[in-house]
Amino acid sequence: MKLRPIKRLKRPTAGGTGGKRPRRTGWRRLIPTWRMTLLGFASAILLGVGLFALGIALVKVPDAHATAVAQSNTWLYSDGSVLTRTGQTNRQNVSLDKVSPAAQHAALAAEDRNFYNEGAINVQGLARAALNTAKGEGTQGGSTITQQYVKNTYLNQKQSVTRKVKELFIAIKVDATESKDDILAGYLNTSYYGRGAYGIQAAAQAYFGVDASALNAAQGAYLATLLNAPSAYDVATATPAGKQNAVNRWNYVMDGMVKENWLPADERAKTVFPEVKDPQPNPGLSGQAGYLVDAATQYLTANGIVNETELAKGGYTIKLSIDPNRQQALQDSVQAQLHDNLNPDKRKKDATAQAGAVSVDPRTGAVVALYGGVDYVKHYVDNATRRDYQAGSTFKPIALAAAFENNARTQDGRTITPRTVYDGTSGRKVRGGKGTPYAAPNEGDKSYGQISLQQATDWSVNSAFTQLAQDAGLQKVKDTGIALGLPSNTPGLDPVASIPLGTATPSVLDMAGVYATLDNGGKQITPWLVAAVDREGEAVPLPAHKTTQAISADTANQVTSMLQGVVSDPGGTGWRAKALGRPVAGKTGTTDEQKSVWFVGYTPELVTSVALFGQDPATGAQVSLSGVGGIDGAAGGQFPAQIWTGYMKAALKGQPVSDFATPADGGEDAGATDAPTTPSTPSTPSASPSTGTPGGATGGTTPGDGSSSGGSGGKPTTDPTTQPTTQPTTRPTNRPTTRPTPTTPPTGQPTTQPTSPATGGTGALAGTGAGTGSGG
Template sequence: MGRAEDRRARQRGGRRAAPRRSSATPAAGVAGGRAAARRAARGGRPRKSGIRRLFTWKKLLGAFFGVCLLGIGTFIVLYMMVGVPKGNAVAQQESNVYKYSDGSILARSGKVNRESVSLDQVPKEVQHCFVAAENKTFYHDSGIDLKGTARGLLNTLTGKGTQGGSTITQQYVKNYYLNQDQTVTRKLKELVISLKVDQKMSKDDILAGYINTSYYGRGAYGIQAAAQAYYRVDAKDLTVEQGAYLAALLQAPSQYDWAVASDTGKTLVKQRWNYVLNNMVKQHWLDAGKRQTMTFPVPKDPQGAPGLEGQKGYLIDLADKQLEAQLMKQEGISQSQAEAEVVGRGWTITLNIDKKKQAALESAVKRQLTSKLDPKERKVDADVQAGAVSVDPKTGGIVALYGGEDYFKHYYNNATRKDYQPASTFKPVILAAALDEGATTQDGQPINANTIYDGTSGRQVVDHGTKVGFGPPNEDDVSYGNITVQTAMNKSVNSVFAQMGVDVGMQKVMDVAGKLGMDTEGMQPVPAQTLGSMGASPLEMAGIYATLDNHGKKVTPSILKSAQNKTRTAKIDDPVGDQVISRQAADTVTSVLTGVVDDGTARTSVRDNPMRDGQQVAGKTGTSDEDKSAWFTGYTPKLVTSVGLFGEDAKTHAHTSLTGATGLIPGTGRINGGGYPAQIWAQYTFGVMDGTSKFDLDTTQGAAVQPSWTPSATQSPSQTPSQTPSSPPPTTSRSPSQSPSQSPSESPSQTPSQTPSSTPPSSSSRPPTDGADGGPLLPDDEGQLDGRQPNR
C-alpha cells in the first residue's frame, strides 16, 4: 500500500498524501485534514522554527557584507580625519627625577643619549640586519601588517596583552609619532598613519627613522648611541656581526644586554643573533660562506651615565626595572616597549630608600671590607665584590642597597645578580618546608627543632632504604654524630640538611622556596640543592627572610614608593602579600635561627658585637664551594638585610675564589659568611636600630624559647621517646662512641643563651669531593675566623 501511495504522490508532483489520522471528533478530523492540505500545498515541508527563520543564509550573508561596508566606511572616515602628526620623539624625551623616601632629590637621569645619523652613515649590510630581524618584506609591503594589527586589536579588546607582527613602518610610527599605549584608538591611528607615511616617505627614510628612534638599552636611543654604548665605535664602523647584535637587542634590550644578561638571556640573544644572520642569507643579503665564519661579537662593558656615580646608578637601575615590570603587568606592553616608556620620559620616581640607612650601609661596607682591600698588594683583592639589600619586613620597602664599589667602575648590580650560590643560607628554607608541610623522617617521626639526625660527615643520603648517591661533607669534614636540628642549624651541618631535604621531598622544598620568593624556574629538585647550589641574589634572599620575619606573609621587596609623569601615575603593587606558609612554621624557623647567632657560626661577629645592645637577632651564614661566595642574611623584628661577597675576576668576570683576600693566610684564611658579611651586617644593623626589639613568636620550639641542646655521644635516639629519630644512620668509619671528643654532648651547666654542643676539632684540609657543578662540593663556612685574620 505504501509503495502505491508513493507512486501516486510522484504522479501528483512529488507530494505524498498525508497519512490518515484517527480523531476523536469530526471537528478534529476536519482540522487535521485542513492542516494536511496546507502541508501538501507547501510541498510536504515542515514549518521552519523561529530561529531558522531569523538566521537564514541570505540574512547572514547580508549581515556580513553590512559589517564589511561599515568597517570600510569607518576606515575611510578615519583615513580622512587622521593626519600625520608632527614628530615628537625628541620632545617626549625628558629627564627622570629620582627622590629618596623623604622627598629629597637623589638624582636626575640627565640628558638623553641620542644622536641621529643619516642612512648613508650606516653600512648597507647593517641596514639589512634590522630588516632581517624585524620585517623581511619591508622593501615590498605597504607599511602595515593586517594580520598582526588585527591580532593586536583583538588582544587589546580581550585584555591579552601586547600585539606582535608590526612592520618596521608601524614601529617607526609608534616611536616617532605616537606612544606605546595599548589602546584601540592608538592602534587604529598607527594603522592609518603607517599607510600615509609609507606613501609619502621612501623606504630608506623610514628605515633611517626607525633605527634612529629605537631604544637599545644602556640609555641609548638610536643606532649611533647604541654603537658607542656597546662597541665604542661609530655607526659607520659597525661590522655585520655587531649590527646583527644591535638588531637582536631591540626585542628585549635589558634582557639581552650581554653584560647583565642571565644564562637564559645570553642563550636567547645568541639565538636571535643567529636568526638575523640566517635570514640575511635567505634574502641573499649575506654570502652563506661568509656567514659560516662569523662569531658572536661580545659587547664591551657598559659605562655609567653622568650623574649616576657611586650607588646612585644601582638604585636607579633597580627602580627603572621595577617600574618597567609594573607597566608590563598593568598595560600589557612588551619589555622593550616598557623600557622605552620609562627611560627619559619625564617620570618623578620616589624610592623607599632611607637616606640615613643608605649612608650607614655604604659606610659599613667601606669600614668592614673595602678599606681592607689592596689590589696592588694582592691580586685577589681586585676580585672581591660586595652586594647588599636591606628591607623593612612590615612594609616590604627596600630602605638601603649596595650594588658595588661604584656604578662607573662595576656596572653589574651585585645586589640583584643571581649567578652565585647562596650556599647554607638556603638551609632555613628546607626547615620551613619541613614544618609547613608537616614532613616526617624516614621513620615517620615529625621533623621539628628537636628531631635528631645523624651528623656524620659524608653520610650517604637515604630515601626509604635506598642510597641516592649524595653524601656531602661537613665543614672541615667534621662528624657530629647524633644531633638535633637546632644544633645542626647552629653548626650548619650539611649531612643533616641533605637528608632532611629528601625526607621532605625536594619538589616540596623547591615549591616552598618559590612561595617564599626565590625564582625557582628551571631549577631541578635534586638533593644537591639542599646546599644552596642554585643561583640567588641578595635581593631574593632578603625577600625570603623578610617573609619569615613577617610571620609567613609574602614580602616582595620593592624600591618603588611612587611614580608619575605628565600622562599617568603608575600603580605600585603592595610589596606585602598573602600568607604563603603558616605563622607557626615561619616563627619556628626564626626561633631556630636565633641559635645561629647566639650559639653558632655567627656568634663572633654578631652575638658578641658591642653595638648589639640587647637586640634579638636571627640569621644564617653561608659560604659556597671553593669560597666563591660568602653570605650573611639576618634580621631583627624591624629590619632584614642580606649581605653577599662574590669572587669575580676583575678582567674576565669569571667566578673565582675569595680565599686570601685582605691578606688572610691562603689555604686556611677563608672568607666565611661569619666573617666580613656578618661584620658588615652587624655594623649597619646595630647602627641604625632605634631601640631594643624582641621577636613576637608563635612557637614552642627553637633556641629563642628553649635551650639549644644535643644528646650525649652514648645516647641512642630510640632510647628517648621525647626525641625524634631520623632514619637509621649508615655504617661509618668513625662512630660517635669511638671519638667522644668529637661528639656533641649536653652540658647541664650551660645557660639557655649559651648552649653550644661540644666544639668539633678543626682541620686545615678540605676533602676533594664531587660537587653538583662538576667541581668540588665544599660544604659551608662554617666555622669562625678566630686567629685566621691577622690583618683585621
C-alpha cells in the first residue's frame, strides 16, 4: 500500500484569516504599535536635541539693555554723608565683596537656595510653576537666580512664551561663561527694591541709610523680602495686610537661612524685625546741591579725571571736600545777612541781588563751603564760578604783591614799602606810562593829598594804586596775579593802567584762591573740590595738588600785614569784619556803577570770598546794586562783609585764635614819595585823611570802598593833574588815628526789616562790560 505524504497544516493567524494578518479596524486603528511608539519617541528626542542645538546656536547673549546698566552718581560730603544723587536711575553697582555675607545668604534663602549647586535651569521648579499656573493659582516664576539675572539684564519683564524661551537659552549660555559669584552680583545689582532703588547698594541706603557691606541678617532678609513685592512690602507705607505679609515673608527668609546653616539658630531666635527708615525724597539738585555738583563736575572734567560722557553713564561715587557744617553755616549767613533783609515784592531792586561765596582752607587748597545762588533750579548760573563781573579793588593786593616781590621803586627811585607816600588826589594823572596819562577818580571824587601806601590800602584810594601799578610794572602786576592763582585767560586781565582797580573778571572761587596764596606764605595751591572718586569699587586716580612758591613768604606776610589795616583801621573799608574778634586781613571791592561788590578776607585758618552781583532777573543784564536792601549806594563793606563775618564766626567757633606771621621788617621801613624832589609849598588836599570820609552810601553816611561812584567828597583845591612839589613835612603814620566816619555809625541795613527773601534770576550770563574798574 502506498503511503501519502502528510501535508503541514498552516497555523491559523489571529482572526482566522488564514496566512494573512488581519486588518485593524475601528478605533483600534488609532492605537500606535510599539514600533511606532519607539520610533516616534526617538524622533522626538532627536528633534528636541536638534531644536535645542539650533536654539543654542541662534540665540545670542545680547548687550545689557540701557536700564540695566544705567546708574546714578552719588555725591558725598567730606564726612561721607550723602549730598545728592544724580542720574535717572538710582543705582550704584557694587562688587559681591561689597555686599555683606548675611545679605547674600538672605537673597539666596528667598529666591534660590540651591543656586551654587544647580545649573542655569531648575526643571522641577519650571514644572511646578507650570502646574500651578495651569491650576489657576497665579503666574508662578519657578526661575533660578540666573534666569532672573538674565531677565533683569538682557530682556524685559513681559510674561510671554517667546521671552521665556529666550530667557532659558541665554541663561544656559550665561551660566556656562560667568561664575556664580558674578551672576549673583549681577542679580543683586539689577533687582528692583522699591523707593526708586535699583540694586542692593541703593536699597541699603534707601531703607537703612547704610552701605550694602554693612547690612546685618535682619536687614538683608528684609531687602530680600522686598524682591517679592517691593511696594506692597514696604512697611513704612504698606497697608496693615501688606505689613503682615512682609513680616511673614521676612520670617520665611530668616528660617531659610537657618535651614541652610547660614545663620545660627540662637542668633535667629533673638533677631527682631529691623527698623526701616521713612521714605526720603531724592535730594536732587535743588538748593545748593546743584551748584556743588556743577563746580565739582567742572573740576573733574577740567583736570581730565572723568570725561562728561563717562560721568553721564553713572556708577561713580564722588566725595567732595565740602564740610557739611561749614556749608550750612555759609548758607545760613547769606540768608540772615542778605535775604532776610530783602523784599523784592516791595522793592524791585532787591530781586537783582545775586550772592556768591567760597571758603577755602589755605593750607590744603580744599574748598570747604560754596554758595552758588538762591537755588540751582531757579537760578542755574553758579555765582561762585562765573567769570563775568569785575573784581574791583579786591585786585589791589595783587598790585601790592607785585611791587614788594619785585622790589619796585617809585618814579624818583625809592623802594616801595607800606610807608611810601603817594598822592591821593582824585583824578591824578599817572606818571611814567606811555600815551595819554590815565587819571582814575577816587570814590566820590574824594581827594586825600599826601598819604602812605598803608592808608591808601585802608581807604582804597584809586589814584595811589594806579601809580603803584605803574611803578611796579603793569605786566608784572598781571604776571603776579597769575602766579597767585588767577587763570591766565581771565577776561579783562590785561596789563593796562586800570588793572589794579579790578577790571578783570575772575570768579569768586578764583579770588578765594589768590587770597589763600597770601594766607599760605606765598605758596599757591589751586583750590579743589573733589577728595575721592570711586566707580563700582575701584578708585579713580586723582592728580596731586601741586604747591608752588608763587611769591616769597615775606612778600605774602607784608601784604597780609597791610590788609589787616583794611579791617582794624577805624576808617578802613572792611571795618565791619573786625566784629569777628580775631586777626583778620581782607579787602573790599566795588566796581563801576556798583554792579558788583566784594569782600575777600581771611584769618590764619580760613579764607572766604564773598560777592554780590547785580543782575536783571528778566534779561540777565548787569545792573547797579544801589538801592538793594533799601540802601542808597552799594559797597563791599556792607552786605558782603556782613555775610563774611557771620559765616566766619560759625566756621571758626571753638577754634583757638592765632596770629598772622610778622613780615621780616615788621612793616616799619621808611618810605619814599613818588613826588618830585624840587622843594616848594606842599599842596593842600580838600579834606584831611583823618577827618574826611572815604566814601560810602549816600552823603558819606557809610564808609565805602574807594569806588568811583557813590559817597560824597570835596573836590581837590588844586588841579589834580599837577604833581605835588615837595615831600610831606612829617612822615605819615602807618594807620590813621581816627576813623573818618560820620557821628552816627552806619549799620549797612535798611531802616525797616523786609519779610521775604529774593528769589534771584535765571537769565543768561551778562557781558563783562567796559568800565575802568573802580574801587574798593
